Amino acid sequence: MARDVAIVGVGMTKFGEHWDKGLRELIMEAGIKSVEDAGISGKDIELIIGGSMSSGIFAGQDHTGALFTDYLGLNPIPSIRTEAACASSSVALSTGIMAVQSGRYNCVVIGGVEKMTDVYSNMATTTLAGAMDRDNEANFGLTFPGVYALMAKRHMHQYGTTREQIAMVAVKNHENAMHNPNAQFHRKITVDDVLKSPLVSDPLRLLDCSPIADGASSLVIVPAEKAKQYTDTPIYIRASSQASDTLGLYRRPDITTVNANVVASRNAYKQAGMTPKDIHFAEVHDCFTINEIIATEDLGFVKKGDGGRFVQSGETQLGGKIPINTSGGLKAKGHPVGATGVAQVIEAVEQLRGNAGGRQVSGAENGLTHNVGGSGSTVVVHILSRNRK
Amino acid sequence: MARDVAIVGVGMTKFGEHWDKGLRELIMEAGIKSVEDAGISGKDIELIIGGSMSSGIFAGQDHTGALFTDYLGLNPIPSIRTEAACASSSVALSTGIMAVQSGRYNCVVIGGVEKMTDVYSNMATTTLAGAMDRDNEANFGLTFPGVYALMAKRHMHQYGTTREQIAMVAVKNHENAMHNPNAQFHRKITVDDVLKSPLVSDPLRLLDCSPIADGASSLVIVPAEKAKQYTDTPIYIRASSQASDTLGLYRRPDITTVNANVVASRNAYKQAGMTPKDIHFAEVHDCFTINEIIATEDLGFVKKGDGGRFVQSGETQLGGKIPINTSGGLKAKGHPVGATGVAQVIEAVEQLRGNAGGRQVSGAENGLTHNVGGSGSTVVVHILSRNRK
Numbered sequence: 001m002a003r004d005v006a007i008v009g010v011g012m013t014k015f016g017e018h019w020d021k022g023l024r025e026l027i028m029e030a031g032i033k034s035v036e037d038a039g040i041s042g043k044d045i046e047l048i049i050g051g052s053m054s055s056g057i058f059a060g061q062d063h064t065g066a067l068f069t070d071y072l073g074l075n076p077i078p079s080i081r082t083e084a085a086c087a088s089s090s091v092a093l094s095t096g097i098m099a100v101q102s103g104r105y106n107c108v109v110i111g112g113v114e115k116m117t118d119v120y121s122n123m124a125t126t127t128l129a130g131a132m133d134r135d136n137e138a139n140f141g142l143t144f145p146g147v148y149a150l151m152a153k154r155h156m157h158q159y160g161t162t163r164e165q166i167a168m169v170a171v172k173n174h175e176n177a178m179h180n181p182n183a184q185f186h187r188k189i190t191v192d193d194v195l196k197s198p199l200v201s202d203p204l205r206l207l208d209c210s211p212i213a214d215g216a217s218s219l220v221i222v223p224a225e226k227a228k229q230y231t232d233t234p235i236y237i238r239a240s241s242q243a244s245d246t247l248g249l250y251r252r253p254d255i256t257t258v259n260a261n262v263v264a265s266r267n268a269y270k271q272a273g274m275t276p277k278d279i280h281f282a283e284v285h286d287c288f289t290i291n292e293i294i295a296t297e298d299l300g301f302v303k304k305g306d307g308g309r310f311v312q313s314g315e316t317q318l319g320g321k322i323p324i325n326t327s328g329g330l331k332a333k334g335h336p337v338g339a340t341g342v343a344q345v346i347e348a349v350e351q352l353r354g355n356a357g358g359r360q361v362s363g364a365e366n367g368l369t370h371n372v373g374g375s376g377s378t379v380v381v382h383i384l385s386r387n388r389k
Numbered sequence: 390m391a392r393d394v395a396i397v398g399v400g401m402t403k404f405g406e407h408w409d410k411g412l413r414e415l416i417m418e419a420g421i422k423s424v425e426d427a428g429i430s431g432k433d434i435e436l437i438i439g440g441s442m443s444s445g446i447f448a449g450q451d452h453t454g455a456l457f458t459d460y461l462g463l464n465p466i467p468s469i470r471t472e473a474a475c476a477s478s479s480v481a482l483s484t485g486i487m488a489v490q491s492g493r494y495n496c497v498v499i500g501g502v503e504k505m506t507d508v509y510s511n512m513a514t515t516t517l518a519g520a521m522d523r524d525n526e527a528n529f530g531l532t533f534p535g536v537y538a539l540m541a542k543r544h545m546h547q548y549g550t551t552r553e554q555i556a557m558v559a560v561k562n563h564e565n566a567m568h569n570p571n572a573q574f575h576r577k578i579t580v581d582d583v584l585k586s587p588l589v590s591d592p593l594r595l596l597d598c599s600p601i602a603d604g605a606s607s608l609v610i611v612p613a614e615k616a617k618q619y620t621d622t623p624i625y626i627r628a629s630s631q632a633s634d635t636l637g638l639y640r641r642p643d644i645t646t647v648n649a650n651v652v653a654s655r656n657a658y659k660q661a662g663m664t665p666k667d668i669h670f671a672e673v674h675d676c677f678t679i680n681e682i683i684a685t686e687d688l689g690f691v692k693k694g695d696g697g698r699f700v701q702s703g704e705t706q707l708g709g710k711i712p713i714n715t716s717g718g719l720k721a722k723g724h725p726v727g728a729t730g731v732a733q734v735i736e737a738v739e740q741l742r743g744n745a746g747g748r749q750v751s752g753a754e755n756g757l758t759h760n761v762g763g764s765g766s767t768v769v770v771h772i773l774s775r776n777r778k
Contacts, residue, residue, distance in 0.1 A: 002492040022524065054451055056443050060527070062519035063442075063474040066766035069633040076652045078631035079767070080480055081472045085452040091469055095484060102490035103391040130451035135411065138449070242467035244458040263465045377455035378468070 004224030009038025015334030026216035034218035051089030052338035085131030085373035090341030090380035114336035133248035148288035149201035161308030167194035177328025179358030184334030215336035239271035239383035258376030261298030276300035283344035285372035393613030398427025404723030415605035423607035440478030441727035474520030474762035479730030479769035503725035522637035537677035538590035550697030556583035566717025568747030573723030602723035606731035628660035647765030650687030665689035672733035
């Protein structure tokens with residue numbers, strides 16, 4: 001990468017149902033926490049970049065960048081809203097990294113927000129379907145549980161992945177979330193619970209699906225050479241990589257893999273000068289349980305087709321070879337879509353700072369985040385490290 | 390600015406009612422035209438940045454960045470969607486400039502799109518109100534014609550601006566649009582036509598309002614030092630500046646001026662090493678006629694309060710001291726909101742290349758574009774020039 005960039009402050013709301021809070025209150029809570037964590041004040045901030053997927057539908061409010069700037073009391077500094085479905089705030093971060101690398105900005109606040117619960121009936125599912133190919137998929141009745149069910153069915157058929165292995169992703173992530181105070185769910189579940197939960201889209205059941213949630217997340221980024229002015233434990237962004245695949249699942253030659261996962265992660269390893277073996281933990285995009293299995297394969301942590309057996313082996317649990325989704329993942333931490341990418345990065349920062357409490361990965365030096373928009377049409381991978389080089 | 394950036398290709402659709410085209414077709418038409426104009430092929434393009442305000446509502450399709458990449462056949466390169474209400478694609482351009490300045494990208498395609506006409510009843514007005522402070526303005530019944538009517542009333546009261554002067558903005562812009570084949574309206578109007586058109590929000594009438602439209606626009610940008618590889622007439626971006634003001638009009642001390650206009654333009658002049666006197670023409674954000682008057686004042690072309698008299702003097706017409714909105718402006722060229730910012734820049738490029746035909750400003754060396762989101766919560770100013778320095 002051009003100029004090295006570091007994270008010096010993080011902050012997020014609890015994810016979940018916030019009936020007493022709107023977009024403004026969520027943004028303010030997360031933004032102020034990150035600014036306080038960085039020990040900076042408003043006058044240090046030069047640019048805001050905020051991710052949100054469908055605030056215009058969920059909350060009637062577009063122009064979300066201006067909302068961030070205004071409600072954080074930061075006018076007249078500029079703001080950018082980025083949108084890339086469930087990867088919106090990862091794109092905010094990668095855009096912020098470019099802003100610092102351009103040499104024009106030395107202190108950028110990155111945010112993500114979504115207020116999803118205050119809608120009627122099936123409006124959330126309908127809105128989220130705006131992330132797939134609306135004209136050629138959603139308009140024919142496909143929903144996101146359906147998209148990922150198709151991928152699951154094919155993965156089971158092609159690689160012998162079992163229904164139980166897929167369920168184990170949810171069990172592990174609920175277990176991890178027990179140690180995360182910001183998680184939506186604090187409830188252990190069993191494989192049996194998953195298999196007996198209501199069928200959503202065969203083979204996926206309710207407990208395979210990440211929940212609708214409200215939440216916001218925020219980071220403060222600065223040039224690496226200035227990071228020690230702010231904190232003794234800056235976390236360095238060693239790679240920021242994004243790739244695209246077809247908007248529609250139906251146009252892919254193989255739906256058990258996502259090409260953008262492969263391209264984005266390979267480019268990220270190259271930027272960081274690392275291989276999958278150098279990564280000590282990862283936050284991956286488990287919007288549905290099957291996607292964690294596909295991601296661990298595509299990211300190179302295990303051979304294609306072995307993801308189900310890898311979960312079963314326990315190697316993705318805390319204490320395993322590569323703990324996946326120590327935060328609880330989208331499944332149990334919650335998935336307020338626009339806030340998710342930055343929240344993944346916050347988990348990586350907490351791990352690398354050694355602040356992750358009961359879910360701490362011991363000796364973690366390098367972590368990876370993997371955030372997906374749609375069915376993998378957008379994939380963003382970041383690699384973070386305690387070490388600048 | 391850090392690294393100099395140049396525009397080497399432009400393309401847009403006609404603005405207007407495109408009943409036979411969706412988002413995809415509009416994006417493809419504009420994108421392909423810009424790429425052909427630059428004489429490049431898909432493999433040269435490294436990043437796409439596309440602006441769109443409310444594609445999720447207007448067309449049921451969010452994740453618009455991925456849509457651009459996919460339908461232009463450019464997977465797996467990354468894409469970013471920016472949203473800043475009616476300034477969405479100007480923010481795409483300023484983000485693209487940062488991307489080039491970061492040193493990571495050498496060829497970026499910028500786009501803007503909106504498909505607005507395919508909605509029922511008053512849905513367009515309701516959707517656009519997502520650009521103001523929804524909770525504190527729109528939810529109490531305010532619409533954008535109402536916002537700008539308040540600004541007009543106060544401007545008339547405070548500075549003696551007349552109803553006729555405001556109408557002259559529309560008359561001039563319709564006249565200019567006669568020479569622009571991409572404009573929505575090719576129809577001359579008179580002051581009397583404006584004053585007799587239906588009342589929308591007192592004092593603004595139908596012919597004071599920019600129309601709902603479909604359209605897309607696209608640019609190709611590269612580092613200035615490489616621009617001559619692509620074209621003999623690169624147009625240089627001498628300044629890219631953005632500022633924010635309150636989301637709600639009700640929180641401003643003076644509604645006859647927009648602070649973000651002032652801040653963004655002053656910073657832009659400083660970046661370019663220019664003053665308003667060095668600007669030979671400008672495309673300004675005349676979403677409603679009154680806003681052209683406010684903008685010409687805030688941008689420093691005329692003293693605050695004199696904007697109405699300035700229009701009346703004829704100095705903003707073709708052949709005047711500073712021709713404003715030679716393209717026809719939002720009023721007559723049309724205003725597919727996400728496409729507008731880039732379309733303003735396209736007009737500046739055509740003028741600076743000397744390709745503007747019957748609306749050509751003779752001897753134009755430097756031009757300014759001014760794009761507004763909401764009631765001025767976001768303002769983006771670009772200064773373009775035939776000369777690199």
